[in-house]
Amino acid sequence: MTFPGGTSVSRLTVYTGACADGLEGGTPHLHTASTEAYVVIGGRGTLQTLDVNGLRETELGPGSTVWFTPGTIHRAVNRGGLEVVVVMSNAGLPEAGDAVMTFPPEIVADAERYREAATLPVSGSDVVRAAVERRRELAVDGFLRLAGGGPEALRRFYDSAVALVRPKAAGWREIWESTVAEQARRTAEILDALERGDGAHLRDSALMESPPQERWGMCGDLRVHDVADPVVHTPR
Numbered sequence: 762m763t764f765p766g767g768t769s770v771s772r773l774t775v776y777t778g779a780c781a782d783g784l785e786g787g788t789p790h791l792h793t794a795s796t797e798a799y800v801v802i803g804g805r806g807t808l809q810t811l812d813v814n815g816l817r818e819t820e821l822g823p824g825s826t827v828w829f830t831p832g833t834i835h836r837a838v839n840r841g842g843l844e845v846v847v848v849m850s851n852a853g854l855p856e857a858g859d860a861v862m863t864f865p866p867e868i869v870a871d872a873e874r875y876r877e878a879a880t881l882p883v884s885g886s887d888v889v890r891a892a893v894e895r896r897r898e899l900a901v902d903g904f905l906r907l908a909g910g911g912p913e914a915l916r917r918f919y920d921s922a923v924a925l926v927r928p929k930a931a932g933w934r935e936i937w938e939s940t941v942a943e944q945a946r947r948t949a950e951i952l953d954a955l956e957r958g959d960g961a962h963l964r965d966s967a968l969m970e971s972p973p974q975e976r977w978g979m980c981g982d983l984r985v986h987d988v989a990d991p992v993v994h995t996p997r
Contacts, residue, residue, distance in 0.1 A: 764971075764988035767941030769852035772973065775806060775839040775981040778894065780901045786843075787980025788897040789836040789904035790862040793926050794933065795851040797835070798828035804842030810835050813915065816908050821845075832919065834863055836904060837980045852988050853936040858929050860979065861922040862896070863903040866914075869921040881977060893977055940989070968994040 764770060777785050786806070799808065799821065806821040811834040819827055821843065828848075829835055837843065849855050861869070868874045878899055881892050907914050951962055971986035 763852055763940045763944065764986070764991075765944075767850070767852055767937075767944045769849045769855070769986070769988050771847045771849075771978075771983050771985040772802075773837075773845045773847050773978060773981045773983055775804075775837045775843040775845065776893075776897070777839055780898060782901060782905060784838050785840075786838040787836060787978075788862055788893075788900045789834055790860045790900065790979055791834045791922065792831050792849075792855060792859050793861060793922055794831055795849055795854050795859050796828055796830050797850075797855075798826065798848040799837075800846040800848065801825040801843070802846055803844040805840045806843035807838040807840060808835060809838060811904070811908055811915070813912065834904065834907065836901075839981075843981075850941070851933075851937060852940050854933050857933060857936060858926060859933070861925055862900040862979065863907060863918070864899050865903045865906060866917060866921065868899070869903070869918060869925070872925055875925060889977055897979075966995070970994060 775785075776787055779785050789809070789811075801821050801823055803823060808819040808821055808827060810817045810819070810829060812832060819825075821827070821837075837845070851859070862879060863869075864875060864878050868878055878896065881896070882888050903918075907918055954960070954962060969991035971988060971991045973984035973986060976983045976985050
């Protein structure tokens with residue numbers, strides 16, 4: 762039983778440390794298939810977004826709730842202790858490579874160079890931290906180029922992003938079928954049963970829990986939750 766609606770949830774502490782443009786924050790990127798939501802629970806910051814309508818900045822503070830659809834390039838800017846609960850649609854797809862970082866165009870257009878730039882070392886906290894910062898700087902460089910490059914630069918980036926993820930799309934469909942689509946089918950079955958006056962599904966109720974796991978993220982330090990294999994406290 763996945764998290765409600767086939768979504769995923771994590772807690773994000775947005776990175777500090779200034780980038781080349783003087784701003785602190787995360788690695789700019791977009792999602793090719795999933796919508797992402799921020800619910801701010803602490804601190805202050807700004808969400809920079811870039812799409813076909815241009816560059817926009819949205820102030821973030823405790824209680825702010827924003828979400829952005831596939832194709833929206835986003836960058837979380839930390840202006841003091843920014844902490845966010847992140848809710849992602851299509852649980853499993855972001856983890857399978859749904860996100861594309863805004864590296865410079867010559868890297869995004871080359872699958873092997875993109876993979877090398879995006880992949881982090883597997884061990885050594887200092888080594889990983891340095892790699893995270895290099896990856897972020899590279900994406901900020903590309904983001905700034907996109908912001909000043911006009912619609913044609915963004916179109917080329919979109920084309921490159923699609924080319925990068927296209928080989929993965931068939932596998933993503935399998936993930937989607939077993940999570941989001943399965944949740945929708947299950948809800949339809951329940952509604953059909955309720956219309957018949959059948960409440961048998963209520964006897965299959967369960968309590969589940971997913972302890973947090975710490976992970977390096979694109980935008981900050983993550984505490985993620987395994988929504989595919991939770992701990993079931995009330996087994997059926």
